[in-house]
Amino acid sequence: MPKVYKPGKVAIVLQGRQAGKKVVVIKQLDEGTKERPYPHAIVAGIERYPRKVTRTMGAKKLQRRSRVKPFIKVINYSHLFPTRYALELEGLKNSVVAEHFKEPSQREDARKNIKKLFEERYQTGKNKWFFQALRF
Secondary structure, three states, rough: OOOOOOEEEEEEEOOOOOOOEEEEEEEEOOOOOOOOOEEEEEEEEEEEEOOOOOOOOHHHHHHHHOOOOOEEEEEEEHHHHEEEOOOHHHHHHOHHHHHOOHHHHHHHHHHHHHHHHHHHEEEOOOOHHHHHOOOO
């Protein structure tokens, strides 16, 4: 069976609190681990997408509306839906590892790092489709 979930691959979460949200696979574990004996992936996604901005808005309002609220999570493959898209973020691969899920403070630091990376990517205007909520 071919590997579908490679690092950088964009997927959609199907189950749970973040159902319907877009995520990027950071690390895939096809064989599972001792704690999680099922195939799963460490993902980073967008919990709250940036809001629409117009030319008439001031700088402060534009900055507030351009915020992104990310999440990091370990998700079972059966709860992910792969897309044909990929997102190139070199900083993401090093920012989250399995050890961050044991300590809440490390997890929070990783989330802040991902927030910074996502907001930089949004400000540059690359991958606009990733920063828009799904409509279905």
